[in-house]
Amino acid sequence: xxxxxxxxxxENKAGxxxxxxxxxxxxxxxxxxxxxxxxxxxxxxxxxxNDNATAVAALKNQGFTVGKTDVVxxxxxxxxxxxxxxxxxxxxxxxxxxxxxxxVTQSGNNAIMIFRFESIDEAVKLLEANNVKVINGSEVYxx
Amino acid sequence: MILDIGFETMPREDLEAIIxxxxxxxxxxxxxxxxxxxxQFEENNITPDDIQSLEDLKRIPFTTKEDLRDNYPFGMFxxxxxxxxxxxxxxxxxxxxxxxxxxxxxxxxxxxxxxRSLAAGGATREDIIHNAYGYGLFTGGLGIHYGAEKLGASVxxxxxxxxxxxxVIMKDFGPTILTATPSYxxxxxxxxxDMGVSFENLKFKYGIFGAEPxxxxxxxxxxxxxxxxxxxxxxxSEVIGPGVAIECYExxxxxxxxxxxxxxxxxDPPTGDVLPYGETGELVFTTITKEAFxxxxxxxxxxxxxxxxxxxxGRTHVRMNRVSGRTDDMLIIRGVNVFPSQIESxxxxxxxxxxxxxxxxxxxxxxxxxTVKVEVGERIFSDEVKHLQDLERKIAKNIKxxxxxxAKVLLAExxxxxxxxxxxxxxxxxxxx
Ligand SMILES: [Zn+2]
Numbered sequence: 001x002x003x004x005x006x007x008x009x010x011e012n013k014a015g016x017x018x019x020x021x022x023x024x025x026x027x028x029x030x031x032x033x034x035x036x037x038x039x040x041x042x043x044x045x046x047x048x049x050n051d052n053a054t055a056v057a058a059l060k061n062q063g064f065t066v067g068k069t070d071v072v073x074x075x076x077x078x079x080x081x082x083x084x085x086x087x088x089x090x091x092x093x094x095x096x097x098x099x100x101x102x103x104v105t106q107s108g109n110n111a112i113m114i115f116r117f118e119s120i121d122e123a124v125k126l127l128e129a130n131n132v133k134v135i136n137g138s139e140v141y142x143x
Numbered sequence: 144m145i146l147d148i149g150f151e152t153m154p155r156e157d158l159e160a161i162i163x164x165x166x167x168x169x170x171x172x173x174x175x176x177x178x179x180x181x182x183q184f185e186e187n188n189i190t191p192d193d194i195q196s197l198e199d200l201k202r203i204p205f206t207t208k209e210d211l212r213d214n215y216p217f218g219m220f221x222x223x224x225x226x227x228x229x230x231x232x233x234x235x236x237x238x239x240x241x242x243x244x245x246x247x248x249x250x251x252x253x254x255x256x257x258x259r260s261l262a263a264g265g266a267t268r269e270d271i272i273h274n275a276y277g278y279g280l281f282t283g284g285l286g287i288h289y290g291a292e293k294l295g296a297s298v299x300x301x302x303x304x305x306x307x308x309x310x311v312i313m314k315d316f317g318p319t320i321l322t323a324t325p326s327y328x329x330x331x332x333x334x335x336x337d338m339g340v341s342f343e344n345l346k347f348k349y350g351i352f353g354a355e356p357x358x359x360x361x362x363x364x365x366x367x368x369x370x371x372x373x374x375x376x377x378x379x380s381e382v383i384g385p386g387v388a389i390e391c392y393e394x395x396x397x398x399x400x401x402x403x404x405x406x407x408x409x410x411d412p413p414t415g416d417v418l419p420y421g422e423t424g425e426l427v428f429t430t431i432t433k434e435a436f437x438x439x440x441x442x443x444x445x446x447x448x449x450x451x452x453x454x455x456x457g458r459t460h461v462r463m464n465r466v467s468g469r470t471d472d473m474l475i476i477r478g479v480n481v482f483p484s485q486i487e488s489x490x491x492x493x494x495x496x497x498x499x500x501x502x503x504x505x506x507x508x509x510x511x512x513x514t515v516k517v518e519v520g521e522r523i524f525s526d527e528v529k530h531l532q533d534l535e536r537k538i539a540k541n542i543k544x545x546x547x548x549x550a551k552v553l554l555a556e557x558x559x560x561x562x563x564x565x566x567x568x569x570x571x572x573x574x575x576x
Contacts, residue, residue, distance in 0.1 A: 007526035009519045011556050037528045042519075042554050044528055063558050065519050069526045098527055116526070 001124045002070040003140040004052055005114065008045040009065040012038060020045060020059065027058035032141065033114055035101035046101065048073075048114060050141045070120055073103065073140045075110045075133035083113065089130050095123050112140075146262040146294070147255070150403045151458045158459060161403060163197055165431035170194055170203075173437050176221040179214055180439060200406065200429065201417050205440045208241065211381065216242040222435050232280045233380050240280075243380050244435040250289065252432055253383050256401055257290020260389035263399065263456070264374040265349030266320045268295030273318035273347075275327055276354065277303040282384030283354050287322045290386060296320070303327065306334045313345050321350040325357040325365060325373075329498070332368040333558075347371040349392060353378065353385060356466045356484045360491025361498055362395075375465060379445075381438055382428045388463055397450050397462030404432045407463060408440070409449055412470050423448045425470055426463065444470040446482070474504060474570065476511045479548045483569040486515060489541045495522035496538070501560045506574040513550040515542065518557050 010016045017036065024031060024047075033048040049055045052068070059066045076082045090097060096118055103112035112135065117123040124134055145151050153161075170191035173180040183204050184190060193202065211219060220227065222244075229245040245253065266272060272291045276283030284302055291298035299318055301309055309331065312318075321328065328350060335342060350369060353376035365373045377398050378385035387405055388398035400407050406429040409418045418424045426443045430436075446469065450462045468482030475481070483502055490496045499518040504511060517538060525531055535552040542550045561568040 005526070007524075009524050009531075009554070009556060011554075011559065039528060039532065042531065044526055044531070046526060063556070065521055065524045065557050067521065067524045067526055 001072065001128075001134050001136065002120060003048060003073050003114070003135070003137040005069050005071045005116075006047050006049065006052055006055055006059075007067045007069060008047070008059060009067075010036075010038075010043045010045055012041055012043060017043075017045065019062075020064070023058050023062050024049065024055055027054050029055045029058065032105070033101060033103045033112075035099075035114075037099065046099075046114075048103070048140060052141075069116065072115045072117065072120060072124055072127075073135040073137075074113050074115055074127060075135060076113050078109055078111050082111070086113075086127070086132055089126065089132070090123065093122075093126050095119060095126065144262045144267060145457060146259045151259065151399075151401075151460065153403070153459055155459055158402060159197065162406060162431060165403075166197070166200070166406065166429065167191065167194065169429075169431050169433075169437050170439070172434075173221055173439060177219060177437075179210065179219060183439075197406070200408070200440070203440055205410075205415060205427065205442050206438055207442050208381075208444070211241045212239040215239050217244065219438075220244050220435055221437055222246055227435050231282045231285075231380050231384065241381060243282075246434040249383075249434050249436075252404065253286060253386060254289035254293040256383065256386035256404060257286055258293040259290075259401065260376055260386045261287070261290050261294050261296065261320070261322075261351065263389045263391045263458075264320075264351040264376065265372060265392045266291070266294060266296055266351075270296045270320045270348075271316060271318040272296050272298045272320040272322060273301060273309075273313060273316075274298055275301055275303055275309060275321065275323035275331070276385075282378070282380040283324075286378065286384035286386060287351075306331060307338065310335050310338055310340050313347075314340060317346040319346050319348050321347055321369065321371065322376075323350070323352060324354045325352040325361055326355060328352055328365050328369060328373075329361075332365075342368065342370040345370070349374065351376050351389075356468060356472075356482075358484055358488050358491060358498075359465070360488060364491065364498060377463065377466065379443060381436075381441055382430060382443075383433065387428070391454065391456035391458065393456040394454050396454075397464050399454070399456075399458045399460040399462050400449075402460045405430055407449060407461065409447070410442075420449050420451045420461075423467070426466075446470060446473075472570070474502070474513075474572065476504060476513050476548050479546065481513070481546055481548055485546055486542065489545050490517065490538065493538065493541065495520070496534075497522075499557075499560055501568060502570045504570070504572045504574055511574065513548060514553055515539075515550045516553045516555045516560055518560055519554045520557060 030050040035046045098116040100115045174191050227244040228247050233241040274287045278284030350371045350373045362373050374390040378387040388400040390398045408427040409424040412425045426445045445466045447463050447466050497520045501516045503514040538552045
């Protein structure tokens, strides 16, 4: 149920993000989802791509520091309150969301959100018990 | 291995008698041959005859780097130029370079001392030495080279630079001893990594590193990454070059100064007072066997202390502790003395933080600010911003606790901090004073 996300350390310099996307394009890697969290000095770019091994090798080869983290892709009903329902379930169970961001493509009529949890197994179990659709890792890369 | 058992393990009493005899002979020669020293003596109303014990040495005034520059290029030579067979010069990063000369006997003495040093650092005549110190006016490359040949080892004069080719040579020639600056040693391990070459598959046993200050933590890092035993070597061209002092691999705890050739003193930099063993101050050298370019009470600007404790290797020569900084590297930030090597120690004491750092000093509204840039390697990287911010805060706190100075910590991308092939650029001082 886990999907693997790659993250990249970036200094806050103009054009740095574009360099990453250029390197990935060059390596023929397709970006499925992307979010940048930044401070005044640096940023952490999080990516879901279709080919992790190629992406990591291409970025490391260009001198970037790259990390890998397990995240969860969740289907969110595309209607008012869809996301709220999921957050509420997690909140009630006391499970912390470290961060989340949206997927580029949809799954049918539903949106897809990427969640980063500290306690990932517990979160997945809880969501499934509440009939929230958690997307298989292998499916996420090819959606 | 102790190469020169007679001199290196000589009982202190006998050693001191030889030192005094050699000192007196040196003073006679420089008084007769070098106008600068004669003037120094005359201005202080002393002659070489007034120096009758090692205690009397402190009656002679110091020689400084400025004195050497004032006598540029050959004014401090104590022999006619036709007796000089070699000339080296220090890089003149600030002003005039310092020029030094050697007679044939000086070159031979230097080779003997370097051979002793290599042996103390683990080399034997069976070894292949990969010498990555720069060859040229800098004394590092040729100093090691002549010592290696004197020892009877096989030396690869690879010099600095062209790192990828160096890795290929390491793979193909199988050198067992590495001689380089410590930062270049780490650079080699990075490039080897990039090339997919593991030091575990190379043949290195010992590494002899010097020509820039480094720390105990950096030693652990180098030993682990390069899979060898690392020892510290010390020297400076004004005294002879590398081979003034060497750590023995048995103890790896301070560098034995070859006292049968050089007299060390530690002084308090502002007052010039001689400090007792164990106290930290500026290292001062008097050479007692050199012919072409003797120096008398030369202020090295290196900060260290002397340790007279007997060593388990059996050498009787006093040990100097690691150079912890330079009197002129010392940054004064809001009234606090800061040495780059102290920042390095702080970083290396933190798990997983790599010793790639740079200090940037600015002056904003008449207030000095210190920024410490630290490269983010894979071991400290996190996908969560708050963890990285915690790390910044923790580094800043440790610097404050250890040095008493506030610093802004800035995380930087790998290899974004300038490192020339030899030495890393550790300090950028933007203050216009
Ligand atoms: Zn020893």
